[in-house]
Amino acid sequence: MSVASSDTAVRTGRITRTFLYLVLLLFALFYLLPFGVMLVNSVKPLEEITGGNMLALPQTLTLQPWFEAWATAQIGVEPTGLHPYFWNSIKMVVPAVAISTILGALNGYVLTKWRFKYDTLIFGFMLFACFIPFQIVLIPMARMLGLSGLAGSTAGLVLVHVIFGLGFTTLYFKNYYQVFPTELIRAAQIDGAGFFRIFQRILLPSSGPIIVVSVIWQFTNIWNDFLFGASFADLDSQPMTVALNNLVQSSTGVKQYNVHFAGAILAALPTLIVYIVAGRYFVRGLMAGSVKG
Amino acid sequence: MGFLDISNATKSYGSLEVLHKVDIQVEEGEFLVLVGPSGCGKSTLLNMIAGLEEITTGEIAIKGTAMNGVHPSKRNIAMVFQSYALYPNMTVGENITFGLEMHGVPKPEREKAKAQVAKLLQIEQLLDRKPGQLSGGQRQRVAMGRALVRDPDVFLFDEPLSNLDAKLRVDMRTEIKKLHQELGTTIVYVTHDQIEALTLSTRIAVMNGGYVQQLGTPKEIYDTPANLFVATFMGSPSMNLVPVRIVEQGGGLAAETFNAAGETVYLPFSAPSAELRSYAGQTITLGFRPEAFTDPGGADRDAGNIVELDSEVVVTEPAGSDTFVMTVLGGTECNARMRADVQVRPGDVTRFALNMDKAVVFDPKTEKRIP
Numbered sequence: 002m003s004v005a006s007s008d009t010a011v012r013t014g015r016i017t018r019t020f021l022y023l024v025l026l027l028f029a030l031f032y033l034l035p036f037g038v039m040l041v042n043s044v045k046p047l048e049e050i051t052g053g054n055m056l057a058l059p060q061t062l063t064l065q066p067w068f069e070a071w072a073t074a075q076i077g078v079e080p081t082g083l084h085p086y087f088w089n090s091i092k093m094v095v096p097a098v099a100i101s102t103i104l105g106a107l108n109g110y111v112l113t114k115w116r117f118k119y120d121t122l123i124f125g126f127m128l129f130a131c132f133i134p135f136q137i138v139l140i141p142m143a144r145m146l147g148l149s150g151l152a153g154s155t156a157g158l159v160l161v162h163v164i165f166g167l168g169f170t171t172l173y174f175k176n177y178y179q180v181f182p183t184e185l186i187r188a189a190q191i192d193g194a195g196f197f198r199i200f201q202r203i204l205l206p207s208s209g210p211i212i213v214v215s216v217i218w219q220f221t222n223i224w225n226d227f228l229f230g231a232s233f234a235d236l237d238s239q240p241m242t243v244a245l246n247n248l249v250q251s252s253t254g255v256k257q258y259n260v261h262f263a264g265a266i267l268a269a270l271p272t273l274i275v276y277i278v279a280g281r282y283f284v285r286g287l288m289a290g291s292v293k294g
Numbered sequence: 295m296g297f298l299d300i301s302n303a304t305k306s307y308g309s310l311e312v313l314h315k316v317d318i319q320v321e322e323g324e325f326l327v328l329v330g331p332s333g334c335g336k337s338t339l340l341n342m343i344a345g346l347e348e349i350t351t352g353e354i355a356i357k358g359t360a361m362n363g364v365h366p367s368k369r370n371i372a373m374v375f376q377s378y379a380l381y382p383n384m385t386v387g388e389n390i391t392f393g394l395e396m397h398g399v400p401k402p403e404r405e406k407a408k409a410q411v412a413k414l415l416q417i418e419q420l421l422d423r424k425p426g427q428l429s430g431g432q433r434q435r436v437a438m439g440r441a442l443v444r445d446p447d448v449f450l451f452d453e454p455l456s457n458l459d460a461k462l463r464v465d466m467r468t469e470i471k472k473l474h475q476e477l478g479t480t481i482v483y484v485t486h487d488q489i490e491a492l493t494l495s496t497r498i499a500v501m502n503g504g505y506v507q508q509l510g511t512p513k514e515i516y517d518t519p520a521n522l523f524v525a526t527f528m529g530s531p532s533m534n535l536v537p538v539r540i541v542e543q544g545g546g547l548a549a550e551t552f553n554a555a556g557e558t559v560y561l562p563f564s565a566p567s568a569e570l571r572s573y574a575g576q577t578i579t580l581g582f583r584p585e586a587f588t589d590p591g592g593a594d595r596d597a598g599n600i601v602e603l604d605s606e607v608v609v610t611e612p613a614g615s616d617t618f619v620m621t622v623l624g625g626t627e628c629n630a631r632m633r634a635d636v637q638v639r640p641g642d643v644t645r646f647a648l649n650m651d652k653a654v655v656f657d658p659k660t661e662k663r664i665p
């Protein structure tokens with residue numbers, strides 16, 4: 002794809018090109034600045050922040066704020082640091098991403114290759130999950146979780162995130178499988194492969210790019226979710242985002258900005274890593290539905 | 295009862311019937327070609343045999359067992375698709391053995407079958423490649439290998455050559471024909487190419503608008519088309535169709551028409567049927583193929599009833615082996631196939647020879663052939 006795009010790129014003169022790079026550089030700086038400020042201040046002692054310039058580089062380097070944020074900072078009433086909540090988030094995100102991606106793939110498979118009456122209608126309903134404002138469903142969802150005995154548990158959060166992620170993952174996989182040749186499915190049927198065998202042996206091995214899209218999308222959304230975490234989680238199932246809020250809110254006395262910055266970076270780190278590792282497949286996968294071959 | 299029996303099979307999508315009471319018996323070892331224009335229902339019929347489409351009413355039986363409702367994998371058929379439908383994530387070898395694996399054939403036997411088929415189709419050196427790394431012709435071979443390895447009762451081909459370039463298409467056509475002669479398998483083959491149909495088949499079903507227009511050997515279809523559709527669809531260049539009046543002439547019957555100059559021409563029939571006699575005085579359609587309409591020197595010496603006539607040449611089209619010469623008869627353009635080196639120029643009046651033994655007649659209202 003990169004070859005194709007450089008072939009078709011419009012040729013530009015040297016001056017325009019320099020100008021373009023300058024503008025791009027400016028934008029890059031603009032986006033990186035907040036992160037830079039956070040990083041710089043997370044490795045300073047508190048006095049340097051309170052006593053002076055936020056933008057200045059640290060005079061003494063210290064990892065103490067990172068350690069405190071991870072292990073000892075006051076979160077609510079407990080001095081546990083963020084680490085238990087980090088694991089809470091992991092325990093919630095991994096199953097929620099996996100389940101919603103697999104179900105989305107199955108939905109896409111059925112909606113494109115095993116069409117049935119009213120399937121577009123059902124797909125239309127599923128798309129509601131993408132557009133419905135979450136505030137509207139908070140109370141009914143709390144009631145449902147209460148009735149099913151999942152209130153306040155990680156399993157409950159996983160369920161909520163799977164339900165709301167399914168609309169997007171189904172949409173992704175449906176678009177991707179729409180252009181997947183139906184003759185392949187027919188050939189596999191004649192070869193004697195059943196519903197799941199075709200899915201597993203023929204479709205999934207060709208779904209790499211769209212799986213990456215789905216995983217990145219779901220991972221980022223679920224990891225960054227605050228509303229559901231704050232609404233439906235207990236103390237021992239609270240995700241990272243809620244804990245970070247508590248860290249910032251609950252410090253008594255002096256605000257420990259350096260610890261807050263370190264905590265915020267810790268909370269953002271997993272999504273950053275996912276992007277860096279899989280990001281280049283993301284665009285490729287998003288394009289895959291629209292461009293053939 | 296045949297090997298593959300299609301009896302009164304219809305197919306409807308909702309209230310729309312796209313196949314109407316199709317009745318075809320295929321014998322073991324036959325090569326049946328379904329041919330017809332786009333959208334006539336060829337693929338639908340083939341998919342019904344394969345079990346990929348349900349049969350709305352009627353029955354399809356293979357070796358005497360009704361196949362209605364039987365899963366495609368349990369029919370002992372194999373199919374070659376127009377797009378080849380090779381699994382992109384598997385190697386050629388895995389593509390070939392996938393069906394055997396799904397049917398629970400143990401690995402050593404699969405390997406043996408794969409080796410045999412690869413040898414037969416000369417694709418041994420391709421076995422470890424992915425389909426994406428093959429040329430069109432090679433993919434075509436692999437697709438056939440995947441079908442052959444199953445040793446099915448019936449092979450189904452859906453326009454397998456239409457994605458190849460012209461030369462390769464001719465080569466593969468010959469190869470498929472050879473393969474059929476070697477293996478003696480039963481084949482149902484879909485194409486919209488009438489030359490493919492005529493060269494490959496032992497029998498042809500010409501379809502149009504969801505109806506089988508005619509079922510017969512290539513010779514029957516070519517020489518005695520059942521109706522005007524079959525007459526024009528099969529053969530290239532297509533059959534000349536001239537409106538003529540049936541007149542009594544010296545105790546026999548003749549077709550009366552006029553040449554390019556408007557002069558009346560009589561074309562006597564050698565052995566008119568009683569049916570044709572009943573059309574005396576009426577206008578019907580006379581059909582004759584370009585090769586039955588030549589220069590007198592090029593006419594078939596064994597023919598019993600050659601009628602010679604003069605007419606003006608409109609266009610000449612030298613085609614290497616022959617020269618096609620257009621003239622006007624009965625107000626319609628007619629194509630004559632003359633020897634390559636005839637000396638005729640547009641505007642000349644020249645002598646044509648029409649082999650009336652090969653001519654057929656159609657009722658213009660019913661469009662059916664008059665026997």
Ligand SMILES: Nc1ncnc2c1ncn2[C@@H]1O[C@H](COP(=O)(O)OP(=O)(O)OP(=O)(O)O)[C@@H](O)[C@H]1O
Pocket residue numbers: 307312330331332333334335336337338339486
């Ligand atoms: N799912 C469907 N719903 C409604 N009509 C259909 C459906 N599938 C096919 N048809 C109709 O059935 C008719 C036969 O289609 P079919 O695919 O068998 O044509 P074909 O002879 O194979 O044509 P081609 O040479 O273009 O492949 C067509 O008129 C088509 O519009």
Ligand SMILES: [Mg+2]
Pocket residue numbers: 336337338
């Ligand atoms: Mg077709």
